[in-house]
Amino acid sequence: MKKAFKNIASQLHLWLGVSSGLVVFIVALTGSLLVFEDELEPVIYKQLHVVDVLAKSERLPLDDLKSVVSKAYPKKRVSRIIIEPAPERAVIFALTEGKKEKDFFIVGVNPYTAAITDTRHENDAFFHIVLQLHRYLCLEETGKVITGIACVMFLVIQITGLVLWWPNRKNRKQRFTIKWNAKFKRLNWDLHAVFGFYVLPFVFLIAATGLVWSYKWVNNLIYITFDGKPQQKREAPANISAPGLAQYGTLAKIYAETNRQLPNPGKIQFTVPASDSLSITVSKVDDHAAISNIVNFLYFDQNNGQLTGKRLYGQETAGMKVRRLVYPIHTGSIWGWPTKIIAFIVTLIAASLPVTGTVIWLGRKFKTKKAVNKTAGQEHLTARRSVRRKAKEVV
Numbered sequence: 001m002k003k004a005f006k007n008i009a010s011q012l013h014l015w016l017g018v019s020s021g022l023v024v025f026i027v028a029l030t031g032s033l034l035v036f037e038d039e040l041e042p043v044i045y046k047q048l049h050v051v052d053v054l055a056k057s058e059r060l061p062l063d064d065l066k067s068v069v070s071k072a073y074p075k076k077r078v079s080r081i082i083i084e085p086a087p088e089r090a091v092i093f094a095l096t097e098g099k100k101e102k103d104f105f106i107v108g109v110n111p112y113t114a115a116i117t118d119t120r121h122e123n124d125a126f127f128h129i130v131l132q133l134h135r136y137l138c139l140e141e142t143g144k145v146i147t148g149i150a151c152v153m154f155l156v157i158q159i160t161g162l163v164l165w166w167p168n169r170k171n172r173k174q175r176f177t178i179k180w181n182a183k184f185k186r187l188n189w190d191l192h193a194v195f196g197f198y199v200l201p202f203v204f205l206i207a208a209t210g211l212v213w214s215y216k217w218v219n220n221l222i223y224i225t226f227d228g229k230p231q232q233k234r235e236a237p238a239n240i241s242a243p244g245l246a247q248y249g250t251l252a253k254i255y256a257e258t259n260r261q262l263p264n265p266g267k268i269q270f271t272v273p274a275s276d277s278l279s280i281t282v283s284k285v286d287d288h289a290a291i292s293n294i295v296n297f298l299y300f301d302q303n304n305g306q307l308t309g310k311r312l313y314g315q316e317t318a319g320m321k322v323r324r325l326v327y328p329i330h331t332g333s334i335w336g337w338p339t340k341i342i343a344f345i346v347t348l349i350a351a352s353l354p355v356t357g358t359v360i361w362l363g364r365k366f367k368t369k370k371a372v373n374k375t376a377g378q379e380h381l382t383a384r385r386s387v388r389r390k391a392k393e394v395v
Contacts, residue, residue: 006163013160014361016153021354023137023150028351030134031206035332035344037127042089044126048108048118053087057112062091062251065109069093072116076105081270083111083255085287090117135213148214154207158200165197185363192356199346206347209330212323219323227319234311236271236279241303243276253305254282261307262296264288272302279308286313291335292328 042049066078073095080094090108097105106125108117122128129138136143167175175197178190211218223231251270258268266285273280279299286294297311313321328334332343 009160009163013157013164016157016160017354017357018361020150020153020157021358023146024154025351025354026137027134027147027150027210028347030130032344032347032351033130034127034134035340035347037130038333041127045118045120048106048120049084049090049092050088051090051110051112051117053112059111060114061249062255063249065091065111065114066093066251068114068116069095069107069109073105073107077272077274079104079272079274081251081272083268083270085265085267094122144214148211151207151210151214155204158196158204158207161193161196162200165193188356188359188363192353192360195349196353199349202342202346203350206330206332206343206350209326212326212330222323222326223317223319225319226322227317231319231323236273236281236299237309238277239279239301239303240306240308241301244303246303247305250300250303250305254280254300257300257305257307258282258284258298261298261310262286276302278302291325292333293324295324 062081062083066081069078076095076097078093079096080092082092082094083089091111093107093109094104095107096103104122106120106122108119109115110117132138135147137146139146165175174190176194178194179186182190212222213219220230223229254270255268262284264284264286266287268282268284271281271283280302282298282300283295284298285292286296294313296313298307299309299311300306301308313324316324325334332339332341
């Protein structure tokens with residue numbers, strides 16, 4: 001019974017691994033790059049994100065910066081404004097045109113001089129392409145289906161791999177240590193089996209949380225489990241004021257009130273709705289929180305900057321708080337640099353597992369083929385000898 005169970009696990013591990021290996025390799029490798037996206041983005045695109053801060057420099061009102069951007073690109077609408085807490089960071093404006101709400105045109109602005117630092121199309125950015133590979137294999141919805149199925153297969157592969165790895169009294173030491181001075185075949189097996197065991201808890205958690213983006217029912221399951229109902233759609237409240245042109249200084253007023261209401265340091269993002277009747281949504285990350293991705297939301301009237309509503313993290317439902325944990329667990333950012341480093345290492349090892357597994361499979365395949373050919377050759381030689389013996393007997 002035990003042997004039959006291991007045989008089933010072996011076959012599942014092999015064929016699911018062969019079927020999903022390439023996708024797992026791509027997803028894991030791109031995932032390792034995305035771990036340090038926040039740190040590498042201003043390094044790769046320094047001109048866009050980083051500005052010189054002179055002594056006694058004062059930040060200009062946000063409305064002035066927006067006016068510069070609007071005059072430079074009159075046919076585009078400002079959809080988002082991102083303000084990093086570091087003084088040397090540019091203010092980022094995300095612009096859209098027409099109905100292309102996800103095709104952002106990014107403009108960096110020096111907050112001290114209002115000079116445009118650089119621009120780019122978000123779809124052409126390095127990490128945007130990496131993310132498209134990671135989630136969709138650059139194949140849109142078809143790719144999402146493929147990565148989702150591969151993710152489920154990878155979870156089964158990890159479980160069956162643990163079954164196959166499980167040691168007995170004779171091979172206990174071999175299962176926990178890598179023999180670095182061994183021949184290639186043994187070393188490759190150790191890299192696959194031993195490394196695979198050590199990273200399994202982390203990789204399993206990363207893969208399992210990844211299902212939230214692949215399957216809507218997995219996302220809803222979080223809310224049903226902790227809130228007793230599916231995720232509720234949330235929209236910005238309506239403006240309090242009558243429709244009209246926004247007053248000058250509104251953005252500066254919103255920015256100041258946001259920092260007054262939420263004095264903690266953290267990235268601030270303005271989301272400006274396409275509709276003139278809805279409030280501006282302002283989110284602020286809490287960098288003082290024990291874990292990452294703790295975000296509070298405030299809503300402000302577009303026309304006069306009056307506070308219209310709050311959505312504070314402490315008042316969120318249990319389901320929303322758990323859902324907030326999914327992203328930092330998946331990316332390894334939950335406790336900052338220590339967990340990011342762990343995530344980076346384990347995703348690199350995860351990317352190597354399909355490679356070492358394929359080498360093991362090919363080695364066994366060619367060994368079996370060689371053994372079959374050898375057996376066939378021996379049978380052929382035996383048959384020839386038998387024919388010769390019979391011929392001599394006839395003579």
